[in-house]
Amino acid sequence: MLRMQGFTSGPASQRVRCDLRTAVRCLIVSLICSGAxxxxxxxxxxxxxxxxxxxxxxxxxxxxxxxxxxxxxxxxxxxxxxxxxxxxxxxxxxxxxxxxxxxxxxxxxxxxxxxxxxxxxxxxxxxxxxxxxxxxxxxxxxxxxxxxxxxxxxxxxxxxxxxxxxxxxxxxxxxxxxxxxxxxxxxxxxxxxxxxxxxxxxxxxxxxxxxxxxxxxxxQLHSQYGILLEDTDSSRALVTTFNYTAGQSPNVSLMVLPSVGDYALPSTYYNSSFCAIADAWNTYAASSERPVITSSETTRGRTQSWQGNDQRMQFEIGNLDSTSNYTAWLLNVNSSDSNVSSVALYPAIKFKTKQAGVCRLVWDIDFCPEVAYSIPLDPVVATEDALNIINETVTPNLANFSKTLSTWSCNDTYFGQYSTVQSCTNCLNSYRDWLCAIAMPRCTDPVESQSNGSAAISDVDSLTGRSVGSNTELLPYVLNRNVSDTRQSYIDNQLDVDGPYGEVLPCLYTCLFVQRNCPGPLLSWTCPRWDITAQHDYGTFADAGANGLGAGENGGAGSDMARWGGPLRYIAQDAFGNTYCNAMGVDTYLREQNTDHVGGVDAHGDSNDTVALGGEKEAGMRAPAKVMPRTTVNGSIH
Known part of the structure; x- marks a missing residue:
């Protein structure tokens, strides 16, 4: 349970302590009202x-x-x-x-x-x-x-x-x-x-x-989001905040309401009202159906703009109903030298829990630190046991890749510097994230119709090189999986997944980041090309162009900048909880680089670095769709 600090105002003899039930009212009223x-x-x-x-x-x-x-x-x-x-x-x-x-x-x-x-x-x-x-x-x-x-x-x-x-x-x-x-x-x-x-x-x-x-x-009502949804399973959700310096944790709190029903806001007419949200939360938090919220800190999602000791707050939201819609707001309370506090309310995000089934939310994984989503896992298998099984594939392959990469004199600026903006550390991290996305496929509810409910191509032979066009219907890149059709054999053999589930395909950019960040002469890493084989194993951003690259090319954010719930680009997941592909953080990197012009890919998918994106070479390593334990050639998995 999230423990709220006892906020006070007025003389010491008149202080009032806030419990969970009254925490938000205390935040919004007691704190800002200085004694009334x-x-x-x-x-x-x-x-x-x-x-x-x-x-x-x-x-x-x-x-x-x-x-x-x-x-x-x-x-x-x-x-x-x-x-x-x-x-x-x-x-x-x-x-x-x-x-x-x-x-x-x-x-x-x-x-x-x-x-x-x-x-x-x-x-x-x-x-x-x-x-x-x-x-x-x-x-x-x-x-x-x-x-x-x-x-x-x-x-x-x-x-x-x-x-x-x-x-x-x-x-x-x-x-x-x-x-x-x-x-x-x-x-x-x-x-x-x-x-x-x-x-x-x-x-x-x-x-x-x-x-x-x-x-x-x-x-204050912020115009930018303070929290991002990581993922949900049938009874939990995980969200993370903006980054901040370690040791200087913001005084933030999370409010979660059902989007419909007795505890929801009456309508969107009240969706930015401080008191309407607080009153609804107080009622919901006092009920037996209230969510269980716990907080911790994480360095997941680190980008180039972060300082060395930056981190984020993450909230696990439990005791949720399956297949239900929820809305979450973040509150940030700041105190000044005059003992007058201000409350900042961030825009709401939406999310929906999954069906009761084989998807389980996992995060804070040592060998795959960027993973924070649901994976396919039978309900009777312990999470720790499942991660140990998966790690038997990830760690040996990562070690072999690292060994090959170490033959390049990465720290030698005279002989070994292959890029002015990338490093062997970036290369290894990009490969690790790609490897984790392949070894730990992201689980979701299966789509009702593979042909009409998903932008992924289940029949790879139907991809002929002719453009299939942009994803104008905004469909997710999801492949329905069964026991005989899992990406990794251990999913059904050792994780005991025997029911159908949907797999959110990795974003194509998870592969392209390896190609971009790693030394080409050593690895010659290439990725599948869009409209030839890519859509069978990879997805892309909802706002990508017809070639699977870029951002803002599939209708953009709309004339009112609200198509994705805000003026966002590189949409792997929007503010309404819709997930299009498994980004592993590359969407955050691309947004940052597009704004700051720090190497990498601009809005049209063009490379500003020495390693080109897209295209296949005659020779080289093809990023595979499956990971086979302990089988490597020149450090890359085949």
């Missing part, structure tokens, strides 16, 4: 507040009317109610008095929609609506937040937009930052929260949470 926790209210424009020592619901309600706005305290969040009206003309008003304002400091306003209509407010948008009409309809359904720091505009709104800032609550969250340079005179801060311009048939009210503070924002 806020509960929900039940009447329109009524705000309930209470100190940490007050019992829940015992505070006296304060009415925030259009005539007498509720006076906020800096850095203290409050909750109130915003009625939905047919004309959108009844706002909830708040003010931050001048006594709470630091002149010369920016002002941050954050408004979250905690709950409301189950589906939010959904306007009727025709499929053939233009982009401008679609945008206008969507905006008409969103809560509006107006903020003024001008004494002449104490009730900011649509009629005074020329002297007020406005933002829509998209995904249930609105954030405004005023006086960025600190040069404006703040006469007071007035916040007006207006219901949607059009109710579109919905009635009732939104519960809202309001937080205003000077200086650095105390609630």
């Amino acid at each position: 926790i806020v509960s929900s209210s039940t009447a329109h424009a009524q705000v309930s507040t209470y100190t940490e020592l007050a019992a829940d619901g015992k505070a006296s309600p304060v009415v925030a009317t259009q005539i007498a706005p509720y006076a906020l305290t800096s850095s203290v969040a409050v909750r109130s109610v915003l009625n939905i009206s047919s004309d959108g003309a009844t706002p909830a008003l708040f003010t931050l008095p001048l006594s709470e304002v630091d002149q010369g400091e920016p002002i941050n306003v954050a408004v979250s929609l905690c709950n409301g209509p189950t589906r939010g407010i959904a306007p009727p948008i025709a499929e053939n609506a233009s982009s401008s009409d679609r945008a206008a309809l969507e905006e008409s359904s969103l809560v509006r937040v107006y903020v003024s720091i001008n004494a002449n505009n104490p009730r900011p709104g649509p009629d005074s937009s020329d002297i007020a800032d406005m933002v829509y609550a998209r995904g249930g969250l609105a954030q405004i930052r005023l006086n960025e340079e600190g040069s404006e005179t703040i006469e007071e801060v007035w916040v007006a929260i207006w219901p949607p311009e059009e109710a579109w048939g919905e009635t009732g009210a939104f519960e809202i949470e309001v937080l205003v503070n000077p200086g650095a924002p105390q609630q």
Whole structure:
């Protein structure tokens, strides 16, 4: 079980310790509110507040009317109610008095929609609506937040937009930052929260949470992902965070919710709301169905931009239901010298657990450190026994390859330097990762139809060299496997896999990285060519071109940059949990190199290094589809 630290605020005699059930509420409210926790209210424009020592619901309600706005305290969040009206003309008003304002400091306003209509407010948008009409309809359904720091505009709104800032609550969250340079005179801060311009048939009210503070924002919504999905099995998932320096672990927490059902967010209308996510997580964490989350640190996924002692946090999420969809968010809490903490919420990722069957999630493997995915394994076989069996193949082959590589004077810059950007260490690591992908095939649920549900080619004879085109249907490169058709004989003979499963094929780039990173004159390593034999043994990125290489060539990320759940390239796995090929980290490397222009492959698959990608030579070593124990020729496996 993930153990949450006991976060505190206020005098020592008034500190409150957070257990797992209330951890997120403490993170989002106690930490950022510097001594006040806020509960929900039940009447329109009524705000309930209470100190940490007050019992829940015992505070006296304060009415925030259009005539007498509720006076906020800096850095203290409050909750109130915003009625939905047919004309959108009844706002909830708040003010931050001048006594709470630091002149010369920016002002941050954050408004979250905690709950409301189950589906939010959904306007009727025709499929053939233009982009401008679609945008206008969507905006008409969103809560509006107006903020003024001008004494002449104490009730900011649509009629005074020329002297007020406005933002829509998209995904249930609105954030405004005023006086960025600190040069404006703040006469007071007035916040007006207006219901949607059009109710579109919905009635009732939104519960809202309001937080205003000077200086650095105390609630931040990141635009880039903070966690990545590694893989799932039938009851567990593994995710990892961004990298950080060893010994300086970030104060991060993970929240996981079912994507549908009683514990899910009502709809995507609330998917960025701090309080909606926290409330749903608190309810889920208090139930018997709650997930079991444990954390540890890893150096898996190391890339060239990492410092020598960088690492990542990884979370194992257990007690999940099979074949079920989940959504996960990462929270990062930062404390400043002034004892005021800020909470950063990262975009959600989606994932689905697998069927109950032969796929088992494994990671932190000494001989295959980049493996963090499910492998085919009978439920009765112990994981340790299975890894020992697999290691009988991996370690001898890696040792033989290393021995051959050592005949090259890798450290001799005069005679042995074959590349200005690669090294024999890179070569050995690339070969090891390729070897592990072959020896430990990635397991998934079988596709219903090999011909219509997968981009992999089961009949290699059907590949004639004629282009099969880009993977426009965004199908995974999965081959259905049976007892007589496993990639390695020990899978059915020793790992006792007797049921069908799907194998996510290794990305072609796992082979090309060996070709790119290793000394060509010594190894002459070549990889199968796309449309000739490659698709039978390898897959590629969802956004690769018709030749199996590059990125952004199969429709890119879309005009709204959301096709993959974000502006990503080299898509071996998207933010919705769809896996296209087994990347072994090459996707991360390529994204980094494409951004930093550090050798390697650019967006079109062109090589910037001395070893070309793609193509086959008359002589040389062909990267095989299977690994045979202890059989080597010149250090490469045949």
